[in-house]
Amino acid sequence: MGRITIVAINRKGEITMTEKNGVSRRHTLQGVGLAGAAAFLGAKAGGGEAATNRESVMPGRANPAIVKKVFETPFIDTHEHLLEEKERLAASHPRVQADDWSLLLNHYLNSDLLVAGMPKSAYDAFFSAKTDPVDKWRHLEPYWPAVKNTGYAQAVRIAMQQIYDVDELSATTVKKVQAAYEQTRRAGFYRRILCDLGKIESCQVNCLGRPFSESDMPTLLMQDLSILGMFAGPDFKTFAKPTGIEVRSLADWHRVIDWWFDKYAKYAVAVKSQNAYNRDIDYEQVPAEKVEAAFKRRLSNEPLRTEERKALEDHLFWYAVKKATEHNLPVKLHTGYYAGQNGMPLDRLLHNPGSATDLCRKAPETRFVFMHICYPYYEELLAVAKQYTNAYVDMCWSWIINPVAAKDFLKILTFGGDYIPVEPVLGHATIARRGIALALSELVEEGWLTLPDAMALIDPIMHNNARQIFNLAEKTQILENVKWT
Numbered sequence: 001m002g003r004i005t006i007v008a009i010n011r012k013g014e015i016t017m018t019e020k021n022g023v024s025r026r027h028t029l030q031g032v033g034l035a036g037a038a039a040f041l042g043a044k045a046g047g048g049e050a051a052t053n054r055e056s057v058m059p060g061r062a063n064p065a066i067v068k069k070v071f072e073t074p075f076i077d078t079h080e081h082l083l084e085e086k087e088r089l090a091a092s093h094p095r096v097q098a099d100d101w102s103l104l105l106n107h108y109l110n111s112d113l114l115v116a117g118m119p120k121s122a123y124d125a126f127f128s129a130k131t132d133p134v135d136k137w138r139h140l141e142p143y144w145p146a147v148k149n150t151g152y153a154q155a156v157r158i159a160m161q162q163i164y165d166v167d168e169l170s171a172t173t174v175k176k177v178q179a180a181y182e183q184t185r186r187a188g189f190y191r192r193i194l195c196d197l198g199k200i201e202s203c204q205v206n207c208l209g210r211p212f213s214e215s216d217m218p219t220l221l222m223q224d225l226s227i228l229g230m231f232a233g234p235d236f237k238t239f240a241k242p243t244g245i246e247v248r249s250l251a252d253w254h255r256v257i258d259w260w261f262d263k264y265a266k267y268a269v270a271v272k273s274q275n276a277y278n279r280d281i282d283y284e285q286v287p288a289e290k291v292e293a294a295f296k297r298r299l300s301n302e303p304l305r306t307e308e309r310k311a312l313e314d315h316l317f318w319y320a321v322k323k324a325t326e327h328n329l330p331v332k333l334h335t336g337y338y339a340g341q342n343g344m345p346l347d348r349l350l351h352n353p354g355s356a357t358d359l360c361r362k363a364p365e366t367r368f369v370f371m372h373i374c375y376p377y378y379e380e381l382l383a384v385a386k387q388y389t390n391a392y393v394d395m396c397w398s399w400i401i402n403p404v405a406a407k408d409f410l411k412i413l414t415f416g417g418d419y420i421p422v423e424p425v426l427g428h429a430t431i432a433r434r435g436i437a438l439a440l441s442e443l444v445e446e447g448w449l450t451l452p453d454a455m456a457l458i459d460p461i462m463h464n465n466a467r468q469i470f471n472l473a474e475k476t477q478i479l480e481n482v483k484w485t
């Protein structure tokens, strides 16, 4: 038996909260276990009365004043990979494997399915555009119980509750889920899901198909400039062609990098690299003359030794970082956990926090945003942020990697959905709101924070820090008037 608070949000975004006693054991935190705590969201309250799809259930220990403010406060979402809405609607984008409800499971949750033992044949059938959407349940069903309580699945289930009004995905509801998917996926659905339902003020998109995306909704889908291919590879094809520069030397390549900054730095909110998927972030400051020869060999497709390749990447990384710093753009770096499955070398990730301190020391003028709390080495990353003025920690993605760990971490930039499809962003935002409210409540309850101090932290961690770090007022003004050419 326990006490819970039901947070209901009406269509206008107004909050009402009701406290209830004597909830059935199934609906207490102990009942579902910590890993399933987020399963509460949208669950029906004890006594059998129907909850609407816009209700979240908080345990009684959550402070009502904190819960109310956290659910009312807009988020700035500092990291997404969202396609443009028109790309979703056209459904011809390679990332839209099948334009049906399986798409909601196709980013992240697909990895949990494979790790849970779903065979490749069932996996392919489930995500195929050729399988009837309603038949897809048959392929998913045997593996659903194994994954349905993970963070990745919670984000999808909450999205289905809040957007489709479906509490439980099953053989009986799959038809309704598919119909609601089609009903939702219409012009304007990005604003409806992100702004109206998710109370997200703006997102920061790291486009996966090109270095910078000239968005149709530039003030909602703000963009990072990707520096990855400027130094890793480097990616001659993607970066050189639009510039018209013929690359014959390292100096030419520097001019290519300059071109991207000259064209897009003023519209970008940050630069981004996910190079930590291939190596540690231990970039040395290597002078140009030491890598000139290696660059030329790379240009003519000759193989480089490991240490030559590293020196070249290191040199170009710092060249791009220096440009970003000149343009007052923070540098967002992936740290920690890898998306996907069966590939992550944990001992490499272990070095990320130590290398982060080296970066901060080498470039005190550069603001580094270390993403994903370097999961699972988040204690170490906390130490980095505590010690270095120019280190910022971004909790993007972490609420669905491990909701409970994320709740215990709570720091600086608290939300980024990190999704390609837009729907689960809403689920992820709800998990984040719930975790923020619980973490602050616990800190007050245990005497680490006063209630006024906890209340005063909500605006900074949910949006004010992001506004400052990424200069969003100025960027919004520029983007409001942008005409892409």
Ligand SMILES: [Zn+2]
Pocket: 079, 080, 081, 206, 418
């Ligand atoms: Zn990402």
